[in-house]
Amino acid sequence: MKPAPFDYYAPATISEACQLLSEASGGATVIAGGQTLMPLLNLRMSQPFILVDINNTAEMKGISAVDGGIRIGPATRQYEVLESELLVERLPLLVEAVRHVGHHQTRNRGTVGGSIALGEPAAELPACAVALGATIDIASVRGTRQVPASEFYLGPFMTVLEPDELVTGITFPAWPAGHLPLFSELAQRPGDFALVGVVGALALEAGKISRAGIAWMAMGPTPLKATAAEQLLLGKSLAEIDPQAVAEAAVAETAPFDDKRTSAEYRRTVGARLLARALRELTAQGEAA
Amino acid sequence: MTNMNAPEEKSAGILTGKYIGQRVHRKEDPRLLTGHGQFVDDVSVPGQLHVAFTRSPVARASIVSISSDYAREVPGVHAIYTQQDLADFNVDMISFFLASPDVKTTPLADGRVAYVGEPVVMVIADSRAIAEDAASLVEVEYAEETPLITIDDARHGAPVHPGREDNIAAQMGEEEIDEDLEALLQAAPHLVTHKVVHQRISQSPMETRGVLADPEGPKELTLYITCQSPHMVERWTSLALGKPDMAIRVIAKDVGGGFGLKNHPWKEEVAVILAALKFRRPLKWIEDRYENLIGANQAREQEMTLQVALDNDGKLLASHGDYSCNNGAFPQLSECNIAVHMFVWGAYKMPAYGFLTRGWYTNTVGYAAYRGPWAMESLVRETALDVAARRLGIDPIEIRRKNLVTLSEQPTESCMQIPLEDVTPAECLEKLLGYFDVDAFRREQAEAREQGRYLGLGIAAYIEPTGSAGAIATMTGELAQVRIEPTGKVTATMSTHSQGHGTQTTMAQIFADRLGVSYEDVSVFEGDSSRGGFSPGAAGSRQGVIAGGAAILAADKLAEKVRTLAAHLLQVEAAAIAIDAGQISVAGNPDKSISLGELANIAYGEPDRLPPGMESGLEAQHRYQPPPMTFASAANACVVEVDRDTGFVKIQRWISSEDCGTPLNPAVVEGQVSGGLAQAIGMVLLEEVGFDERGNPTAATYKDYMMPAISDIPTFEFVHANTPSQSVGGMRGVGEGGAIIGAPTLVNAIADALAPFGEVEVNLPLTPAKLLSVMEGRDLTPPKVVAPVAVEPVAPAPVAEPVPAADATPAGPVVIDGDWKMILSTPMGPQEMQGHFETSGDNLSGYLSSPEGQMEFTGSVVNGNNLVFDLKVTKPMKITLKYNLLIDGDKISGKCKMGIFGSAKLTGERL
């Protein structure tokens, strides 16, 4: 199980990387952490002519506070998220989510951008990007553009990225200090893709929910934002939340699928329970407070 | 982890010593922990080339054409072979029992393909990557046919193998339930009909298959191959190649797990061996995991319906089992798993049992063994007993107490005439119940249910036939050869082979104790067919029992020689000699002593000082022939919680109460049991080889073939309930038990947890969706793939025109007298034999002869062209074979009734 032949380039800058992708006319694939791509290369399920490695591209790395939020370079390793005090404090959801991405050994190499750009509908980070309202920065020789995460995903493993384009950053908007993360995922074993999962964040102002972001994993062809459920939450105190009603509203917006792992109906049934459970835990926190 | 509350009791007769019975560190570990194991891919020889295969992407087709033109042009490619290139070797792909296959089996596809992944073309190249490049450029055109994937497909579809009448690979028992048995079943107060569907399993040793075939000139062949016994591979290869005039040496120092897959070479390994001989270069093929999951033989995939009749108290009255297993296209053994029926009620008081057992050919990769190949017997029985207990309102423990054969009731015989002398499942169960407080658990369970939490307790008991030797050609005794070197150190070569079994350790413990030397001074070598002698290695939980006995007896012989020599040199009585820590001393005479090293120097180098007639050197060997079978017994309990919201199973506790006789090394014993239990947990909850309707595997990577991880496996608690066996040393086999007992224990716990909702269909794996469906009362499982297998009429493929017998053979007297070549389809594979018949009026006399010998028959009648005669045999057990044959010209056919084994088909022709 060895990859088919390819040429390898490790550009030092984004513009070099874009140049390579442009010249390859669709025959190039970007490798970041490679924790999903390398298996596909080894299995010859992916056979690019050119591999563009962005691990040596300094401007693609790092976690930084930016105007209005936090920017994460796509080549930032997943373990760096876990060790980032900035994220632990400002975006605890991301930290919790990354704990469930693959295994310890793949998180040491895997990147945030790789997971975001892959578009696996059962993955954690794309759902977080959608729930938190992130923006994906994209570059090519034709210029740059920014796409909201909610519009970035088109279908399973399909995104708006053109073959000559590259993700150059993921910008998460600021969420108020002390906002509450919500994370619940059901996977057969640690590191497996979610059978179903839900992620989110709730911000409170004067005891009322002022901002809510919730998104599903594995409940449709892309990560899905639970807009109606978010609306139900807004303006309520934690004690006022009706977890069951919110969960039902959230599930109503999904389009889960049958696959060999489980059924759409299982995903709907259990998904609602996961969200209701998570909300009940938050409500309990609210009552305790 | 050993439970401190459960001290390891030593029954009388359980062997212990300074090392035997102790948790000694393993000899194997320092090299393995530091990355210095020698697995097959770690071996390279000068000039080696690499192999990759082009495999069939379709499950059933004839091959229209093969073009290697583009592949040949890839730089670094040396040769490309198809079956045509290997045909001259005429290799006989024999089974583990050394029988030729029922269906023509070739290393590479021969004009047809019969499963997705079947190797069609092999590429020999400078590197594996280049070989794969070229293999992907080979163009094969297929004329696709509708494949048969499931057992049900096989029952109704056109034969997988052209020329055969149907898809039955093997069959035993009676198609109609015996009238008397049927009457018992129907008259019983309770009749439980219980069906178990077991998914297909990939043995999944962490080291995939692989071979490096190194032809050293025309007369020598060295094979480095990952296997379960180098001796078995050497024997198999020699026989498969027609005993070539060639020294074959097989080396396998470290093997990354076998579990039944690596009993002997199969298609790919054989193709590599033949290609190496043809191309006259060392060739290496290391299977990758994708190949392993689609192209390596697989196991289980079976279904069984067990009818169990009981009285109102839960006492067993009668039973019938109907078993089928999917053999795939080219099984390593045409298998209908007679052992399932031999042992299904082995340890229970069951008055009457009948069965039908069949194996089916399908367009899937072939069948091979997997740890506890007959494990279905325990799964179906123990889960059926729990179903019965629930239906009758009896405690599942009581139903077992009522029906298990206790030690005090032995010796006795099972309903399948298996002699039982010292099985202890009932005693293991009582010991388990002394450790686990069932009443406390039932209280906890009741409280939890009130809170909407579902806990369950599963209990199961079983016996396992281990250490089998003497009844089957390949199941032999074991050989130990041991010597005290002139340095005073001890070296032993064994016929054993470890794929993690730790035989270097356990055998060294025995030698150290029996020879009075320190464990550190003993080195044990195995894993090379040029050392030691024949044994099938790890197969059937046998090495501890048989090789352990061999080591004891060889060591005792050598110790005797040491004592004789020492007594002679020290001029004392041999009885006064003691050996300890490498030092020889004399009781009551502290001045007289000699070290083992000094003694050895004399034994080897100063023959003049030896007693008259004593052979120089300090060496001994013994091949131990144990009792034909040694039973291990166990009872297990586990506690689970099934999540009401998700259907996920959490195993909270697991207790194993096992009788393994003398535990040579309790840590090794517990390791064997734990590994088997983990595999059983995988079978019940996670693992599944699946196929879509076209026969494409749906689990071709470890993302989809879900192996149990540490998070799936609880900490096991052990209650040792050991009683000595009748074999030398008192050991009982322990290799397969965990994999057998684990599945029913866990299934019973889950079913107990969900009892308030109804019965759980035993259709493995029990996924969260299946279990949630039970609790919800609606189907939450993914829709089954509707296999659009067109039901084709069962018709033999038009291969050879049948000879129009009526026209060709003029009517005339039937000629019976003479010699006939006949093949009997037995559970061990086809048995070839020669029949000699002589008639005198209605009387028939003669004999049947086979490689095992010649047997005359009695009670013989001729009626026209119908021959009826009986033959009494003693192997594998005492039964009378009743032949009923018809002669039609030069052809002979008919049936042989084999007592409890049911009927077997016989075909043949005049010689």
Place this chain on the structure above:
Amino acid sequence: MSNHKIELTINGRQYSGDVEARTSLADFLRDDAGFTGVHLGCEHGVCGACTITVDGRAVRSCLMLAVQANGATVVTAEGLAAEDGTLHPVQQVMMEEHALQCGFCTPGVVMTLASLTGEGKQCSQAQIEGAMSGHICRCTGYQGIRRSAARLAYDAMGDSAQQGGDA
């Protein structure tokens, strides 16, 4: 297909090589550098047998190209024991706890444990066991691995507090 010159440190010694772009780090370590203790169990990143450390962190060597290891410091299971043959504490504990049988998955397990429990590292039992879910062992049922994890944890009582760091 492009070829690349690489230089890296393996088990404390300098190595250089000329590798095809498609050569995995695992294949380079096994076939070119001779560290056959790097075992390939699946080549798609699930089984963990090929785990090594790169710049101190446990990674799958089948999921990295050799060319990507240029300039890196790599340690394999061969590089842990002392020069006099004294086993690394992880190896010693695993031997004492019978944490291996066939030994094929073992070098990977050793490397993850060594990366988490070396000097100055403070991983809880739960964190170590969490990281162990990235290794498949078909033989042992993980009993000895779990005992080893418990002994190697800074807090053998099994502190399940998850604070920042990954494991």
